[in-house]
Amino acid sequence: GDLIDLQHQPLVLPGSTAFYYAETGQPISLDTAREAFRQGQFTPSSSPFLSFGIGASPHWIRIALLNSSADELLRVLSIETTWLDHIELYLLQDDQLLTQTLMGDSFPFSQRPLNHRYFAQTLTLPSGTTELWMRVATPDPMLLPLYLGSYQVQQQRYEQDAYSYGVLYGVMLALLLYNLMLYTGIRHRQYLYYAIYVGLFVWLNLAYTGHGFRWLWPEAVTWQQWANPVLMILYGSSGLVFALSFLNIRNSAPRLYQAIQWLCIAVILLLAVLLLIPQGRVAALYLAFSFILLGTLLMLLLGGVAWRAGNPASRYFLCASVIAALGGMITALSVWGLIPFSPAGYRAVDLGTMIEAVLLALALAEQFRRTQRQRLRAEAMARLDPLTGLNNRRAFAERVEPLWQSCVRYDRPMSLAIIDLDEFKKINDSFGHKAGDLALEMTAEALLQSIRGGDILARWGGEEFILFMPETTRDEAVRVAERLRACIGTVQVREQDALISLSASIGVAARDEQIERLEQLICVADQCLYQAKMQGRNRVVLAHA
Numbered sequence: 001g002d003l004i005d006l007q008h009q010p011l012v013l014p015g016s017t018a019f020y021y022a023e024t025g026q027p028i029s030l031d032t033a034r035e036a037f038r039q040g041q042f043t044p045s046s047s048p049f050l051s052f053g054i055g056a057s058p059h060w061i062r063i064a065l066l067n068s069s070a071d072e073l074l075r076v077l078s079i080e081t082t083w084l085d086h087i088e089l090y091l092l093q094d095d096q097l098l099t100q101t102l103m104g105d106s107f108p109f110s111q112r113p114l115n116h117r118y119f120a121q122t123l124t125l126p127s128g129t130t131e132l133w134m135r136v137a138t139p140d141p142m143l144l145p146l147y148l149g150s151y152q153v154q155q156q157r158y159e160q161d162a163y164s165y166g167v168l169y170g171v172m173l174a175l176l177l178y179n180l181m182l183y184t185g186i187r188h189r190q191y192l193y194y195a196i197y198v199g200l201f202v203w204l205n206l207a208y209t210g211h212g213f214r215w216l217w218p219e220a221v222t223w224q225q226w227a228n229p230v231l232m233i234l235y236g237s238s239g240l241v242f243a244l245s246f247l248n249i250r251n252s253a254p255r256l257y258q259a260i261q262w263l264c265i266a267v268i269l270l271l272a273v274l275l276l277i278p279q280g281r282v283a284a285l286y287l288a289f290s291f292i293l294l295g296t297l298l299m300l301l302l303g304g305v306a307w308r309a310g311n312p313a314s315r316y317f318l319c320a321s322v323i324a325a326l327g328g329m330i331t332a333l334s335v336w337g338l339i340p341f342s343p344a345g346y347r348a349v350d351l352g353t354m355i356e357a358v359l360l361a362l363a364l365a366e367q368f369r370r371t372q373r374q375r376l377r378a379e380a381m382a383r384l385d386p387l388t389g390l391n392n393r394r395a396f397a398e399r400v401e402p403l404w405q406s407c408v409r410y411d412r413p414m415s416l417a418i419i420d421l422d423e424f425k426k427i428n429d430s431f432g433h434k435a436g437d438l439a440l441e442m443t444a445e446a447l448l449q450s451i452r453g454g455d456i457l458a459r460w461g462g463e464e465f466i467l468f469m470p471e472t473t474r475d476e477a478v479r480v481a482e483r484l485r486a487c488i489g490t491v492q493v494r495e496q497d498a499l500i501s502l503s504a505s506i507g508v509a510a511r512d513e514q515i516e517r518l519e520q521l522i523c524v525a526d527q528c529l530y531q532a533k534m535q536g537r538n539r540v541v542l543a544h545a
């Protein structure tokens, strides 16, 4: 069954009936190859996708095609990889050469017979049997997924393919731009690293899918031939750099951090050396493929290290890396020829990387939310007294200031009380510092229970509290102060089977025309507090107008 009848099949995979032969020394001619075929030196293909690995010697391929109709058939042949250097194509019938084509990415894109990112050619197949002969030479992975289809069917396939890349690039570019914007706004390095990582993926993908050669650098033949190993290595490094930064590996595993940095530098230097050596491309390709596989494993390792270190961001990261690793490995191994090639496997890296990019963007967002929350908490903490949870002096000043301003402007009443626990030193001395702390906490609790909604309470000093009362006249303020004093009187602190009772002295002052600043009012209230202590404690003293 080495003959494919094309008449009723709009699309065939001619690779399944191919015979192939590897050149061993000098390049051979078509006639020599045909002679070798007749002598049975060719091997029948075992798969529709011929794959001979990296750095293979030039291969001859022979496929027989049958057109059982009386008319000629028009077919489009595409070799659906993009990196083959040199392809000779011959179509023969009865020892007569019908067409001959030369293509490959060692020629400028403008010399392609068909304007397509794949190596494609239109074949006019006369009635009867024709032979398709091919010679392929390249140091790159010699992978030959051959498709032979009617113009319509091929057009449809290419269109679906173009849409799928549109989705891939659309998603990736949106994520790239979004994170670049975040970087310009927030200035956290990991957004930049993420954008570079995603950008290099897109660039690498453009290169190895041939979109770059077709649209972006159609004349740059040397770059086209080096783009894959160079971009693979840069992409792999950028992923590791992103992971080091995002997972904060410098802190959790400093030696690993350094080792990976050195690995990236070493691989890039090695690549630079290979760029200068003639014949360095095969070695560069091996380096690139090995580095991508190693890099994928290292990403997983880094995720694991961060997980062990209790980094909550590592969950998303690990999940993303596992998916990307699966996709990347499947594609790399199938292109390399280490596992059987399939079109879905070839695209696995696209899907895997797209999911990875989305998950990593989520991880970045989550990390941002967490640091934001931590910052808010730290800011709130800086305003709170750690023992009682009340406002501290700073928060008191900040919160009173706007109220003070508006009450002064509209000439509204406002009052202030300073509350000081009596003989507090004795509590500390006889029952211990812990009992003193507990007394302070319970006092704060009692005060909070008995103040009104708009009042601002703060811990002013050791056993001193301060209460600002907006819209409160001196008479009302005295009533509030008396209530607070009574309230503190009911507080009982239990310590070592003893019940400690508390009392407080309170100085109260109301603002009048002579008082313009908050400090002045505090000063007056403080003097009243002093008098309350002088007069025997456990009482309220009001400043006279």
Ligand SMILES: Nc1nc2c(ncn2[C@@H]2O[C@H](COP(=O)(O)OP(=O)(O)OP(=O)(O)O)[C@@H](O)[C@H]2O)c(=O)[nH]1
Pocket (backbone or CB within 6 Å): 387, 420, 421, 422, 423, 424, 425, 426, 428, 432, 433, 434, 435, 436, 437, 440, 461, 462, 463, 533, 537
């Ligand atoms: N347990 C505890 N004690 C504190 C704290 N802050 C201040 N103190 C103590 O509170 C005491 C205040 O003592 P004094 O300023 O002499 O006043 P007092 O003993 O309350 O006496 P009068 O105010 O005159 O009634 C000091 O012994 C401080 O060490 C605190 O946060 N916890």
